[in-house]
Amino acid sequence: MNGCHAEPGAACGLPLPDTHAEQLVELRRKGETSRRGLLAGAAAAATATAAAGCDITSVDQFLQKHYTELTDDDKKQIFARLEAQVKERSGVTVKIGDPQPIEGVTFGYALNLSICNGNRRCVEACARENNLPNHPEEMRYIRVLEVPNGALELEKSDPYFEGEVPKSGKYYLPVQCHQCANPPCVRQCPCEATWKEPDGLIVVDYDWCIGCRYCQAACPYHARRFNYGAPTIEPDRINPNQAYLSNRIRPVGVIEKCTFCLQRTRVGRFPACLEACPTGARKFGDLNDPNGELRKILATKRVYVLKEDLGTIPHFYYFFA
Amino acid sequence: MIRYVVYWARMVACVLKGGRLYYTWMGSLLVLILLGAWSYSHDVVDGLIRTNMTDEVSWGIGIANFVFCVGLAASALLLIVPAYVYKRHDAKEVVLFGELLAVVAVVLCLLFIITDIGRPERLWHLFPGIGKLNWPSSMLAWDVVVYTGYLIINLHIPGYLLYKQYLRQKPNPYFYLPFVFISMFWAVTHYTVTGFLLSGLGGRPFWASPILAPRFLVSVGCTAPAVLLIILTVVRRHTHFKVQESVFDYLKKVLRFSAPLNLFLLGCELFSQFYSGARTPAAHYLWVGLNGKHGLNPLIWTALALNLATTLVWITPKFRKSHRVVIAAAALTMLGIWLEKGVGLVIPAFIPTPLGEVVEYWPNLGEILVSVGLAALGAFVFTAIAKVTIAIQTGTLAVHGGEDSPRVPAAPGSVPGGDRAPVSFPPGSDRPPASVRTPESEGVA
Numbered sequence: 001m002n003g004c005h006a007e008p009g010a011a012c013g014l015p016l017p018d019t020h021a022e023q024l025v026e027l028r029r030k031g032e033t034s035r036r037g038l039l040a041g042a043a044a045a046a047t048a049t050a051a052a053g054c055d056i057t058s059v060d061q062f063l064q065k066h067y068t069e070l071t072d073d074d075k076k077q078i079f080a081r082l083e084a085q086v087k088e089r090s091g092v093t094v095k096i097g098d099p100q101p102i103e104g105v106t107f108g109y110a111l112n113l114s115i116c117n118g119n120r121r122c123v124e125a126c127a128r129e130n131n132l133p134n135h136p137e138e139m140r141y142i143r144v145l146e147v148p149n150g151a152l153e154l155e156k157s158d159p160y161f162e163g164e165v166p167k168s169g170k171y172y173l174p175v176q177c178h179q180c181a182n183p184p185c186v187r188q189c190p191c192e193a194t195w196k197e198p199d200g201l202i203v204v205d206y207d208w209c210i211g212c213r214y215c216q217a218a219c220p221y222h223a224r225r226f227n228y229g230a231p232t233i234e235p236d237r238i239n240p241n242q243a244y245l246s247n248r249i250r251p252v253g254v255i256e257k258c259t260f261c262l263q264r265t266r267v268g269r270f271p272a273c274l275e276a277c278p279t280g281a282r283k284f285g286d287l288n289d290p291n292g293e294l295r296k297i298l299a300t301k302r303v304y305v306l307k308e309d310l311g312t313i314p315h316f317y318y319f320f321a
Numbered sequence: 322m323i324r325y326v327v328y329w330a331r332m333v334a335c336v337l338k339g340g341r342l343y344y345t346w347m348g349s350l351l352v353l354i355l356l357g358a359w360s361y362s363h364d365v366v367d368g369l370i371r372t373n374m375t376d377e378v379s380w381g382i383g384i385a386n387f388v389f390c391v392g393l394a395a396s397a398l399l400l401i402v403p404a405y406v407y408k409r410h411d412a413k414e415v416v417l418f419g420e421l422l423a424v425v426a427v428v429l430c431l432l433f434i435i436t437d438i439g440r441p442e443r444l445w446h447l448f449p450g451i452g453k454l455n456w457p458s459s460m461l462a463w464d465v466v467v468y469t470g471y472l473i474i475n476l477h478i479p480g481y482l483l484y485k486q487y488l489r490q491k492p493n494p495y496f497y498l499p500f501v502f503i504s505m506f507w508a509v510t511h512y513t514v515t516g517f518l519l520s521g522l523g524g525r526p527f528w529a530s531p532i533l534a535p536r537f538l539v540s541v542g543c544t545a546p547a548v549l550l551i552i553l554t555v556v557r558r559h560t561h562f563k564v565q566e567s568v569f570d571y572l573k574k575v576l577r578f579s580a581p582l583n584l585f586l587l588g589c590e591l592f593s594q595f596y597s598g599a600r601t602p603a604a605h606y607l608w609v610g611l612n613g614k615h616g617l618n619p620l621i622w623t624a625l626a627l628n629l630a631t632t633l634v635w636i637t638p639k640f641r642k643s644h645r646v647v648i649a650a651a652a653l654t655m656l657g658i659w660l661e662k663g664v665g666l667v668i669p670a671f672i673p674t675p676l677g678e679v680v681e682y683w684p685n686l687g688e689i690l691v692s693v694g695l696a697a698l699g700a701f702v703f704t705a706i707a708k709v710t711i712a713i714q715t716g717t718l719a720v721h722g723g724e725d726s727p728r729v730p731a732a733p734g735s736v737p738g739g740d741r742a743p744v745s746f747p748p749g750s751d752r753p754p755a756s757v758r759t760p761e762s763e764g765v766a
Contacts, residue, residue, distance in 0.1 A: 139376065145676060154677030157676070157678075191447050191454065213379045217522055221676070222674045228369045253439025254439055
């Protein structure tokens with residue numbers, strides 16, 4: 001396995017995304033924390049064209065019902081309104097869809113820790129796909145931890161590592177939403193704004209969430225992110241292929257999270273993080289398919305899940321091969 | 322109906338009238354409230370980005386204060402039990418203060434949560450029927466149910482009794498006694514649910530302690546008597562309302578038990594977290610620091626010092642006799658519990674994150690202004706309703722006569738209006754010589 005650099009512009013034969021790892025580390029050193037960058041990066045705020053801001057524009061919007069109670073007509077109207085909002089704020093034409101779970105499918109993810117080298121291309125691809133803010137010091141769904149060999153204690157890990165990877169004596173542990181079969185976040189949400197879909201994905205209705213952040217306190221994988229401010233995203237970075245329950249541009253004051261890119265995976269594509277991974281460490285598929293790749297991995301490899309003792313039953317598996 | 326409107330108008334008039342000290346106090350509180358509202362208005366416009374909270378430490382001083390206010394709500398239970406179960410007249414005379422303080426505390430709990438959420442305008446999503454309350458699954462949904470219920474009960478009881486007293490009618494025990502007894506059990510669920518709210522999260526090992534709810538209950542046994550000692554002292558000193566010394570003795574007695582018990586349970590927690598050498602990162606961060614970060618250490622050691630010192634006061638008869646020492650100890654008890662069970666219980670659970678990252682948190686000026694503003698609002702509302710309560714209980718505010726009527730003597734120490742009250746008290750020479758005889762304290766319980 002070739003070494004690959006975590007910095008932009010480093011050589012390993014692949015076009016590197018513009019991760020600003022240095023900037024991120026710098027902010028951390030100054031005691032800034034992830035979302036603080038939103039204000040620290042004043043330039044970003046100035047060009048914030050897709051900021052949702054104070055976004056109550058109508059009584060209809062205020063009284064909008066829970067996703068599960070919306071009729072097809074309701075959805076049509078809401079999606080059109082959201083699309084128009086993005087158009088108005090950033091000039092970008094987006095399409096908000098609502099892909100439904102595929103019957104009989106339960107999505108699962110497996111990650112090969114033996115070959116993950118910490119290049120963090122998945123992090124950037126995820127941000128692009130899911131319309132996350134453009135400055136890396138802001139929220140990201142995937143966190144890659146650099147852990148010293150021999151350690152399982154996550155307090156010894158470093159999520160802000162820099163320099164060439166992989167480093168000797170370290171291994172890399174990417175963590176994102178584990179789409180638990182027994183999700184503590186869903187159990188604790190006071191208003192059913194987050195729930196488990198039939199294909200095992202945990203989704204959030206951003207228009208129903210009250211922003212209490214109890215799910216964030218409940219999640220043992222630090223997988224949920226809160227929009228402390230209105231998200232900012234430059235127009236040229238907006239992914240126009242959006243889903244209502246997934247990567248549409250979020251409003252301020254609500255929780256969001258990884259959905260295994262349901263806007264892609266429910267129509268037969270791979271998640272963005274998998275497609276971006278240069279090492280082939282990421283495997284995605286249907287846990288219900290007995291001949292599928294995932295079931296083969298689960299049956300033949302040395303597999304474990306993170307924090308098994310908490311009984312969350314993740315659908316995200318780590319393996320060694 | 323008109324009578325009821327007049328009642329409210331007269332209560333408002335009563336609140337608006339006062340001496341220079343009263344106006345200074347209420348005016349200062351009003352300034353703090355406005356400052357808090359001004360700060361919160363920015364949060365509404367820009368989002369919680371103005372706070373120092375992060376995805377790592379996603380609950381800050383607002384939730385810490387919420388947890389602390391739950392403890393204040395115990396004041397009702399603390400006086401209801403001696404007043405209605407043990408039928409102590411001295412406690413019954415002041416029981417309304419406990420219940421009204423509970424009302425204020427629960428309102429503050431709700432306000433601390435509302436100011437802490439990202440989309441307060443969507444609160445209706447929690448209302449059963451029109452929203453989707455995730456009950457019984459979510460502990461926060463339980464909290465909503467239990468708090469609302471507790472608020473209604475504690476509004477009803479004093480509201481009914483005060484109105485009846487204003488009318489100089491005998492209250493019907495069927496209209497309030499059942500609620501008094503319900504409220505006793507409800508109070509216990511109130512604290513337990515708040516304990517469970519935190520200890521029900523497996524991903525936060527700092528909270529996942531079976532003794533969290535009991536610890537919580539015991540510490541509210543410290544804050545509630547402490548705050549009542551202070552309030553009743555002020556009432557005794559600055560109003561005509563007589564509070565018997567035996568009430569103060571009772572509150573000090575509660576503290577004599579709850580303060581050492583609180584320390585004992587804290588010791589139990591510390592033992593299981595540190596003795597075995599097993600890794601408990603959040604507890605390490607709180608008490609000794611983790612990965613070179615020590616933000617909360619001074620705070621928790623101060624809390625421990627305060628709790629030790631005040632416990633010493635509560636268990637030493639000599640100290641307990643000095644009123645000045647008692648008031649100082651009560652204030653320091655509240656501060657100690659606020660540090661230990663408010664800030665020291667909520668914030669370290671987020672440090673380190675579930676993925677081991679140590680990000681520290683300290684509230685910024687905006688958050689402090691909101692918190693202080695809400696505390697001032699609580700004090701403001703309590704002062705107002707306490708003033709009305711005293712006026713009604715001392716008979717200066719009543720349907721016939723009252724302070725508007727020149728016939729009523731308002732001299733301190735007298736029994737205003739008592740002789741003209743239509744309720745005839747049964748002769749009871751065993752009754753303590755209180756300036757206030759609440760009709761409900763007679764014969765019904």
